[in-house]
Amino acid sequence: MGGYHDGRSEAALGRVLRRYPRQSYFLADKFPGYDLANMDKVDRIFEEQLKRCGVEYFDFYLFHNVCEMNIDAYLDERYGIFAYLLRQKKAGHIRHLGFSAHGSAAVMQRFLEAYGSEMEFCQIQLNYIDWTFQDAKAKVELLRRHEIPVWVMEPLRGGKLASLEPDNAEKLRALRPQESVPAWAFRFLQSVPGVTMILSGMSNLEQLQENIGTFSENRPLSAQEMETLLQVADDMVQRIALPCTACRYCTSHCPQGLDIPSLLALYNEHCFTGGGFLAPMALSALPAEKQPGACLGCRSCEAVCPQQIKIAQAMADFAQKLSQ
Ligand code: SF4
Ligand code: SF4
Numbered sequence: 001m002g003g004y005h006d007g008r009s010e011a012a013l014g015r016v017l018r019r020y021p022r023q024s025y026f027l028a029d030k031f032p033g034y035d036l037a038n039m040d041k042v043d044r045i046f047e048e049q050l051k052r053c054g055v056e057y058f059d060f061y062l063f064h065n066v067c068e069m070n071i072d073a074y075l076d077e078r079y080g081i082f083a084y085l086l087r088q089k090k091a092g093h094i095r096h097l098g099f100s101a102h103g104s105a106a107v108m109q110r111f112l113e114a115y116g117s118e119m120e121f122c123q124i125q126l127n128y129i130d131w132t133f134q135d136a137k138a139k140v141e142l143l144r145r146h147e148i149p150v151w152v153m154e155p156l157r158g159g160k161l162a163s164l165e166p167d168n169a170e171k172l173r174a175l176r177p178q179e180s181v182p183a184w185a186f187r188f189l190q191s192v193p194g195v196t197m198i199l200s201g202m203s204n205l206e207q208l209q210e211n212i213g214t215f216s217e218n219r220p221l222s223a224q225e226m227e228t229l230l231q232v233a234d235d236m237v238q239r240i241a242l243p244c245t246a247c248r249y250c251t252s253h254c255p256q257g258l259d260i261p262s263l264l265a266l267y268n269e270h271c272f273t274g275g276g277f278l279a280p281m282a283l284s285a286l287p288a289e290k291q292p293g294a295c296l297g298c299r300s301c302e303a304v305c306p307q308q309i310k311i312a313q314a315m316a317d318f319a320q321k322l323s324q
Pocket of ligand 1: 253254255256257258260294295296297298299300301302311312315
């Protein structure tokens with residue numbers, strides 16, 4: 001909830017929920033830390049959220065989107081967000097406290113080192129593309145070390161995994177003729193230890209029925225099936241992404257001191273997703289002189305890149321896409 005639907009989702013849902021007994025549904029809300037201007041207002045925001053929803057407590061309450069842009073503020077005791085939310089939990093206004101994260105595994109680690117002992121769940125973007133593409137595997141392992149259940153968002157990566165190119169679909173059909181393409185995304189998640197909840201956006205009743213059908217059985221992937229599925233994922237990414245291996249040969253040659261591999265990883269994410277908020281959000285943590293738009297187009301980096309990536313062109317294209 002929080003900022004969804006121009007900030008009106010809580011009020012709208014509150015109007016609906018008033019018709020039902022409180023114990024007949026579960027309700028989740030998030031602290032809107034996607035906006036740094038909210039950091040010093042946790043008490044006002046939380047009270048307003050309860051009021052708008054017309055409830056006395058939230059079943060689940062999350063630090064929203066722990067990432068590069070807000071981790072320092074989330075950990076800053078002057079704002080007291082964690083202490084305040086713990087008090088609300090003790091007072092019974094929060095049943096379960098957790099967090100969602102779009103940041104790197106390193107950022108999640110900082111958050112967990114500070115607050116991990118009180119976190120009851122964590123919501124991350126997890127699917128067979130992001131297992132390696134967004135390093136979700138490392139995030140799952142990190143959560144497992146902290147014994148924190150994994151909640152999944154984007155299991156079908158915004159619908160991208162609901163259908164595949166014919167050659168890739170055929171590779172999967174050869175292994176499990178009875179399984180639909182979307183079901184593979186869910187079978188993948190059934191194979192990841194620690195996953196306890198999957199949020200899947202559904203647009204109609206048919207999709208809901210299909211998902212119920214899929215989850216009526218637990219059919220995790222065999223090692224061979226997993227290998228093929230991850231090859232399919234790799235192939236999908238390679239068709240769109242630049243093949244940067246993060247060798248970092250280029251970085252010392254950049255007169256602007258740009259973190260080229262990190263910027264290319266964000267560029268790949270932005271191109272693969274077809275836009276979206278992830279890359280702009282991560283870039284917002286960087287000063288202007290470290291952003292793609294700071295590239296001079298000198299191509300010193302390209303002279304040493306073993307993958308022969310057209311880096312200057314990618315930076316210019318990235319800057320242009322971000323300005324749209
Ligand atoms: S082309 Fe851009 S990224 Fe490459 S070295 Fe020059 S300024 Fe740096
Ligand atoms: S030299 Fe090429 S492959 Fe290596 S980090 Fe730079 S852009 Fe990526």
